[in-house]
Amino acid sequence: MQIYGLCFIVEQEIKPIPLQNVAVEANIVDMIAEVTIIQAYKNIEKDTIEALYKFPIYEAAAICGFEAEIDGQRKVKGIVKEAKEAAKEYTEAIQEGHGAYLLESESEEVFQCSVGNIISGQTVVIKITYVTELKHDSESEKIRFVLPTNIAPRYGSSEYSSSSNDGKILNPDIVSYSNKADFYLELAVTCRMTSTIQNIESPSHKISTEMNIDGNPKISKITLTEQITYLEKDFILVVKSKDLDQPRAFVEYNPEIQTNCIMLTLVPKFSLNTTISELVFVVDRSGSMNVEPMKKAAQALELLLRSLPEDCYFNVVSFGSYYDSLFPKSELYSETSLSKALNLARTMKSNYGGTEVYNVLEWVFKNSRDDMPTSIFLITDGEVWNVDQIVELVSKHEEEKNDDLRLFSLGIGDSVSHNLVESVARAGKGYVQFVTNDERMDKKVIGMLKNALKPPIKDYNITWTEVNLLDEKELDMTPIEVDKPTISFMSDDNMEPLSPPPSDIFTDIKVQQAPYIIPPIYSGVRFIVYCILEKNIEPCKVITLKATSQDGPMKLDIPLDPVTLQGSKIHRLAARKLIQDLNDEKSFIHKHPKNANKHISDSLVKGHIIKLGKTYNLASKYTSFIATDERNNESLSESQIIPQKREVPQLIASYASYASYRDMDDLCSYSMSSVMVKSLLANSENLVEESPQASRQEVNVFHIEPNIENLFEFLGLQSFDDGFNNFKQEIEKELSELSEKEIEEILTSCIAIAYLKIVMFDDFKDECEMCYEKAEKVFKKMIGNNEKEKIIIEKAEEWIKNWVILMTRSCGQSGQSKIL
CATH class of the missing domain: 3.40.50.410 (von Willebrand factor, type A domain)
Incomplete structure (x- = not known):
């Protein structure tokens, strides 16, 4: 029997799952997004139940808010505690009949929400908030916002077990999968950019975009135009805004902890010589x-x-x-x-x-x-x-x-x-x-x-403050304070308190760069680094980035934005990076020169992650959100029965068919016969006779827009050395000293170069560029004469322009939609 949607089987009987609706509100500001996921649960059963629901989060996101609203009348706000302690409080609250709400990390990108003691007829709305940095899209001046909605099945089994999950209430391997979900996604995205928004598009869903909100070209709102299930597929939004790639440095002041945090971001554009690889x-x-x-x-x-x-x-x-x-x-x-x-x-x-x-x-x-x-x-x-x-x-x-x-x-x-x-x-x-x-x-x-193909850039260094505190000589060796668990008078369970760090390990730093090891910088790829400064430490007015390349030293000065932001978003993103560093064993504790060749214990790492989670209100491997709704005696009597669990099923794609997709004509295996080539040449000669002025004036090419399939067809025509064999043309007189075979290879290569430049470069320059450079390199090697190179290329470009005109006419008469 196939079971769909929000159903769960108890003793051969189909039971409904209480997740009724999912809404998402996202606010994008330049390259940062704050997202709130709102999940509505209603118990339509006669018994008190507990709902377990998993949801995906982009792995760089920092979950920083968790609250529950009960029957639209009261709210309880979640607080961050050590995961084991939070799970214990949740279990105790459930057993005592109170409402309890727990958010735990199952992995870096999957979280579990436990909604306990939902009384019959009760509605609970859970709100989860996270902040995330946005990726640079392949196009310039664009950012890419991703809302993961699909938990894909993983090959193998989860690493979690009752003894290794640090006391969490996780069910990593029992999620029911279905082919359909009956609850729908409501989505609203607001974009507020520093400069004019030029374009918004979604490669994944149909959207409605409202530009120029209140006459402001920097603000837009986006909603879905179709009704989709929450677990259908990831939602992707690409926003283009002027000057988004330019180097920028912001500072945010967090009044709660009285610290500054700097965010440095840019999309670099530089050129280095390639290396044999x-x-x-x-x-x-x-x-x-x-x-x-x-x-x-x-x-x-x-x-x-x-x-x-x-x-x-x-x-x-x-x-x-x-x-x-x-x-x-x-x-x-x-x-x-x-x-x-x-x-x-x-x-x-x-x-x-x-x-x-x-x-x-x-x-x-x-x-x-x-x-x-x-x-x-x-x-x-x-x-x-x-x-x-x-x-x-x-x-x-x-x-x-x-x-x-x-x-x-x-x-x-x-x-x-x-x-x-x-x-x-x-x-x-x-x-x-x-x-x-x-x-x-x-x-x-x-x-x-x-x-x-370019050699890596090395020796990165960023100057955040007037005094370089990252390499300070006088290091404070004060050990980090570790919270000790409360010991019960009525329990003899052995508890493993966190051991204090060895006294000789450097654990306190005044300038926390995140990530500690500056990530590699690549042309066209967004670069983001954070730095949390200890209280009373001020940043430089100009942030300096230096590095060394194979071709010489590199340097960039980025003025700090004079307006200090107020809040905690940038601090939380920096703290998320610090936690990631600790998990990856790339943190300042692991990599600082003062700690070289010293053993870094797991308990020390855990202690730092817990401290970061509590300080910045973040869910992590070792910290969870817990919220409780203490009920009066009347409500307690309704919920004293231990609730029945309901696991909300996740959508799974069908893998039933692995049929070959290569049984139709494959674009990349397309080949051009010599007969077709000769036919094209014949048409070209006729065209030149019809247009005697073509060689003496500028040809304005109006042609049907190429698509990416044109490029794959064209690339399929290339042999290894970029020649189009069996191709003849009238320029043999320019190359009379060469053999027929050499002339053929030269002419076919120059046609390839001209075609890429004239037909494909307008829309696909980046994709064609490396093939173009390779063809040009081979062509120059074959000719070895700059003057002849120029003459031949000019004739090839003229031929291509005429050929495009001919093919456009032909396509127009036959109703075809592409040139090749």
Whole structure:
């Protein structure tokens, strides 16, 4: 029997689940968003019940607010306590008949909300608030807001158990999955930007956008135009605003703790020379990749392969429950190796079973080259449980190779595990990009390849204060205060109090940079760093960022915004980064020179996370929100019976069909026959006769807009060295000293260059650029004469313009919608 939606079976009987509605209110200010999730529960059963509900949060988000409203009459606000203590209070409140509400972290991106003792007929509204920094989209001046709504099934099993979950009330492996959810999502987003909002779009959902609110071009409101279930797929919003990429530094003053926190952000644009590299493409072919994600992954791989420089080494590794590689070791990029790789990309299917990421990465690390830098591209949906072990593996090998190993992640699909792809990219000193099933990925993929081919920037340093307190000589070695649990007079259970840190470990710092180790800076990728200053410490008027590259020193001065913000949002984002550092063992405690070669205990790390959680009101691995609604005697008598649990089911995508998506004409395997080429040339000659003025005046090309399929068709025509064989033209007189074969290769290459420049550059310059540069490099090498190069390219561009005009006419007469 198939059960749908808000149902739960008790003793063969279908019972309703009390989650009635989910609403989301989001406020976006430049590159920060504050989001409130509102969940309405109503008990329509005769018994008192307890509802357990899981929901996803973007892994960089900081949950900072939790409250419950009961029957629209009273509110209780959650406070942050150590997770074990919060769970204990919740259990006791339930047993005593009071209302209790608990928010716990199951993982970095999944939280569980427990709503206890909902009396028959009672309505409880839970509000959860979090703040998050926003990603830079692949286009300039754009930010990307993601609202995760789908908890994808994870391959393997949860690491939590009754003995390892630190006393939490978690049920990580018993969530009921269904194919439908009967409650709907209400969404309202308000954008307030520093500069004019130029465009708003959603690649995931249909939206209604109201621009120029109250005549202000910097404010917009967005709502959904369709009724969707809350667990359908992630909601994505892309906002374009003027000057959003410019370097900026803000300072926020938190009056509660009387500290300043600085946020430094920019989207850098710089150029460095490339270096000879090894590139390994690790492609997820597990069942969860299904049809569309697998198709996206294969297209990404083909574009990457065609854009590689001639002097690199590369390999392709497929994985699922098992893995295999195209080559035993990475091979030099050649016509033969490229042909094998393209054939693999065109025949990929998601038929490798489960998702075992650890083993394939371990093999890649062990078999990487030692004589050049290695860049790994992990293309996956990331649906695994053992993220911590994978991150530890990546960190270990990245440190061993000492900046000669980087890992970049490409998250594919509508329900990617942000935790995995973000974490491994962070540990591998790369970065991550996400592509849904309905999004273009070409610009993101090419941008990532360009950055991977450039040597890493090193020796980062940011000057936050007049005196560099990050490297202060006189260090305060005062141990952190650790809260001790209360011991009951009526319980002889052994309690494990947190042990104080060793007295010789430096734990107190006046300037807390977050993250402590400055993340790598890549061209076109948003860079954000925070710094919390101790009370009475003032920031510099100008924040200075320095680094060293292979091509020389780098420096940027960013004036601090003169307006001091008031509040706690930036502080909380910084604290979330500090907690992330502690979890990743990259914090100042782990990495400060004064603590080199010293053992950092788990209890010390836990103590710092708990302190951060309590200070900044954040849910974390070791802290939870707890709220209780103490009831009077009459209400207690109604709720004395131990409540029955109801687990709200999560939506799961159907993986029933893994049919091949390659049985129709594949764009990337398209080939042009010599007959077709000769036909095009013949038409071109006729066209020139009809338009004698074309060669003597500026040709204004009006053509049907190209789409990305045009690019894939065109790339499919290229041989390894970018020639279009069997192509002849009248310029042989310019190259009379060369053989027929050499002339053919030169002419076909120049046509490729002209086509990319004239037809594709307007819409797909970033995607084409590396193929264009490679073709141009080969062309110049073949000619070796600047004057002849110029003449031939001009003739090629003229031919392409005329050909476009001809094809546009032809398409117009036949009703076709594209040039190729």
